[in-house]
Amino acid sequence: xxxxxxxxxxxxxxxxxxxxxxxxxxxxxxxxxxxxxxxxxxxxxxxxxxxxxxxxxxxxxxxxxxxxxxxxxxxxxxxxxxxxxxxxxxxxxxxxxxxxxxxxxxxxxxxxxxxxxxxxxxxxxxxxxxxxxxxxxxxxxxxxxxxxxxxxxxxxxxxxxxxxxxxxxxxxxxxxxxxxxxxxxxxxxxxxxxxxxxxxxxxxxxxxxxxxxxxxxxxxxxxxxxxxxxxxxxxxxxxxxxxxxxxxxxxxxxxxxxxxxxxxxxxxxxxxxxxxxxxxxxxxxxxxxxxxxxxxxxxxxxxxxxxxxxxxxxxxxxxxxxxxxxxxxxxxxxxxxxxxxxxxxxxxxxxxxxxxxxxxxxxxxxxxxxxxxxxxxxxxxxxxxxxxxxxxxxxxxxxx
Amino acid sequence: xxxxxxxxxxxxxxxxxxxxxxxxxxxxxxxxxxxxxxxxxxxxxxxxxxxxxxxxxxxxxxxxxxxxxxxxxxxxxxxxxxxxxxxxxxxxxxxxxxxxxxxxxxxxxxxxxxxxxxxxxxxxxxxxxxxxxxxxxxxxxxxxxxxxxxxxxxxxxxxxxxxxxxxxxxxxxxxxxxxxxxxxxxxxxxxxxxxxxxxxxxxxxxxxxxxxxxxxxxxxxxxxxxxxxxxxxxxxxxxxxxxxxxxxxx
Numbered sequence: 001x002x003x004x005x006x007x008x009x010x011x012x013x014x015x016x017x018x019x020x021x022x023x024x025x026x027x028x029x030x031x032x033x034x035x036x037x038x039x040x041x042x043x044x045x046x047x048x049x050x051x052x053x054x055x056x057x058x059x060x061x062x063x064x065x066x067x068x069x070x071x072x073x074x075x076x077x078x079x080x081x082x083x084x085x086x087x088x089x090x091x092x093x094x095x096x097x098x099x100x101x102x103x104x105x106x107x108x109x110x111x112x113x114x115x116x117x118x119x120x121x122x123x124x125x126x127x128x129x130x131x132x133x134x135x136x137x138x139x140x141x142x143x144x145x146x147x148x149x150x151x152x153x154x155x156x157x158x159x160x161x162x163x164x165x166x167x168x169x170x171x172x173x174x175x176x177x178x179x180x181x182x183x184x185x186x187x188x189x190x191x192x193x194x195x196x197x198x199x200x201x202x203x204x205x206x207x208x209x210x211x212x213x214x215x216x217x218x219x220x221x222x223x224x225x226x227x228x229x230x231x232x233x234x235x236x237x238x239x240x241x242x243x244x245x246x247x248x249x250x251x252x253x254x255x256x257x258x259x260x261x262x263x264x265x266x267x268x269x270x271x272x273x274x275x276x277x278x279x280x281x282x283x284x285x286x287x288x289x290x291x292x293x294x295x296x297x298x299x300x301x302x303x304x305x306x307x308x309x310x311x312x313x314x315x316x317x318x319x320x321x322x323x324x325x326x327x328x329x330x331x332x333x334x335x336x337x338x339x340x341x342x343x344x345x346x347x348x349x350x351x352x353x354x355x356x357x358x359x360x361x362x363x364x365x366x367x368x369x370x371x372x373x374x375x376x377x378x379x380x381x382x383x384x385x386x387x388x389x390x391x392x393x394x395x396x397x398x399x400x
Numbered sequence: 401x402x403x404x405x406x407x408x409x410x411x412x413x414x415x416x417x418x419x420x421x422x423x424x425x426x427x428x429x430x431x432x433x434x435x436x437x438x439x440x441x442x443x444x445x446x447x448x449x450x451x452x453x454x455x456x457x458x459x460x461x462x463x464x465x466x467x468x469x470x471x472x473x474x475x476x477x478x479x480x481x482x483x484x485x486x487x488x489x490x491x492x493x494x495x496x497x498x499x500x501x502x503x504x505x506x507x508x509x510x511x512x513x514x515x516x517x518x519x520x521x522x523x524x525x526x527x528x529x530x531x532x533x534x535x536x537x538x539x540x541x542x543x544x545x546x547x548x549x550x551x552x553x554x555x556x557x558x559x560x561x562x563x564x565x566x567x568x569x570x571x572x573x574x575x576x577x578x579x580x581x582x583x584x585x586x587x588x589x590x591x592x593x594x595x596x597x598x599x600x601x602x603x604x605x606x607x608x609x610x611x612x613x614x615x616x617x618x619x620x621x622x623x624x625x626x627x628x629x630x631x632x633x634x635x636x637x638x639x640x641x642x643x644x645x646x647x648x649x650x
Contacts, residue, residue: 306502309531
């Protein structure tokens with residue numbers, strides 16, 4: 001085995017020009033297949049996964065305003081399929097004016113209640129807790145020309161006892177949300193701040209902020225709506241059904257999620273169909289090369305047989321050479337793939353968000369491709385090896 | 401057939417007999433012509449130098465291939481090689497054992513060298529030793545010197561003349577000191593002068609090393625002075641020329 005391997009390797013290296021052709025022929029099939037798989041993996045898995053992971057797809061939005069009390073919201077919060085829940089205040093109360101030193105204009109922003117682990121604010125560690133901080137939407141931050149750490153002035157107005165009043169508040173910008181979190185001009189604030197504004201607009205006093213007005217009644221507090229996200233994408237449907245039993249109709253992305261999953265399946269099927277064609281092409285091309293090689297080497301194979309190498313040695317001669325072809329062909333394919341994927345990714349980088357790549361392979365994909373190619377090569381090379389074993393050395397060695 | 405019987409050698413001890421063949425036949429058919437090689441009896445003793453003379457196509461190579469266990473006889477009554485029953489090994493498909501006997505006991509000089517192009521001269525010569533894991537000794541140095549190959553050791557076969565290639569082939573066939581060396585027209589591709597020189601070198605070496613040699617040649621005149629025993633050989637052709645039968649005894 002060791003001796004025949006040495007001969008096979010020496011022969012392979014000596015015929016480096018022909019060997020290179022076989023390596024190129026293999027890389028011509030394997031390289032594009034790797035690119036294709038990387039595209040499928042990059043686009044289908046990575047991009048669709050991202051779509052699936054997009055928190056908006058986990059959101060359940062009540063269609064109509066309701067009367068949700070604290071205990072009902074707590075019951076909802078405790079469900080294992082709920083990922084995030086904050087109560088909302090009335091829409092009319094959920095806005096304020098903002099002004100910064102850096103920009104001339106005063107803008108009106110929508111207020112969005114938030115809390116820890118807001119899916120829309122993933123990646124942002126701090127969250128507004130009291131009355132002194134907010135997270136700005138990207139467009140709001142842009143208009144105000146402010147960033148993280150800046151302080152801005154907020155004002156909120158009301159008509160109270162026939163008089164137009166307004167209150168000022170300094171707010172620290174904890175962070176700026178990414179553009180997908182909220183596309184309009186908005187500010188994520190604590191539920192407390194929103195409730196304070198709601199009370200103020202209702203003409204009530206806000207003790208924490210020393211805002212005067214009528215004393216709040218002890219009547220039960222209701223929230224008209226809430227922001228709700230399920231734990232995972234697969235929880236949306238169940239949670240929606242439960243809410244319906246509670247008389248709460250919600251808008252969800254269930255249909256979209258289903259169609260995305262459907263598309264994922266379809267694209268996977270298409271890829272595997274192409275991959276099967278590729279595997280057949282790869283095996284045929286390698287098998288044809290090896291067979292031709294055995295025919296070409298009839299004389300030399302006969303000679304080593306006459307010298308006393310066994311049938312087994314003759315059979316594994318092409319197998320060893322095929323493994324060399326696979327290894328170098330695979331290396332070349334990896335180089336081709338890396339080149340093409342770099343090119344595709346840089347071509348697409350303008351159209352995609354930073355960090356997203358359409359053409360991606362994981363480390364294990366490289367090893368799987370090498371392993372699969374080696375197994376296929378050994379299979380087809382065995383056919384060529386058996387052919388080699390059947391060469392009659394009496395005839396082979398006398399060929400010119 | 402009667403006339404050939406007188407050439408049979410019975411005056412040696414059985415243990416010194418290398419080949420003992422009786423009633424072996426090989427049939428072949430090529431391009432519509434049936435060919436039959438028959439060996440009623442053939443005995444070759446240790447240390448003998450055998451010549452097999454005949455025109456090409458008469459079955460010389462077929463006989464050599466059978467003697468080297470490369471070709472399987474069609475009919476195989478009795479075929480002993482150094483007391484080993486080769487007929488049974490063929491019958492039992494013991495091919496790897498046949499390969500083993502071949503690489504240990506036989507050297508084969510092919511008509512056109514049969515050198516591996518991807519090995520250097522030295523590696524080619526050493527191949528027959530390498531496959532047997534023989535330790536290095538001065539056999540190769542000795543052969544290289546006597547065959548005048550010292551300057552070519554690191555060359556590839558393609559860089560050699562035909563005569564040099566045949567000398568390398570001879571060195572490889574002898575390097576593992578086999579019991580038998582079989583040579584199929586070893587000098588046919590050389591010019592008459594080179595042919596004579598190489599053949600003389602070859603015969604000197606096998607005599608020196610005590611190796612039994614079987615040489616096939618189409619020209620008896622070239623080798624008759626070397627003291628070889630010529631096997632008797634008789635070819636018959638059918639009137640329609642579709643059937644050839646060759647009978648070899650000795």
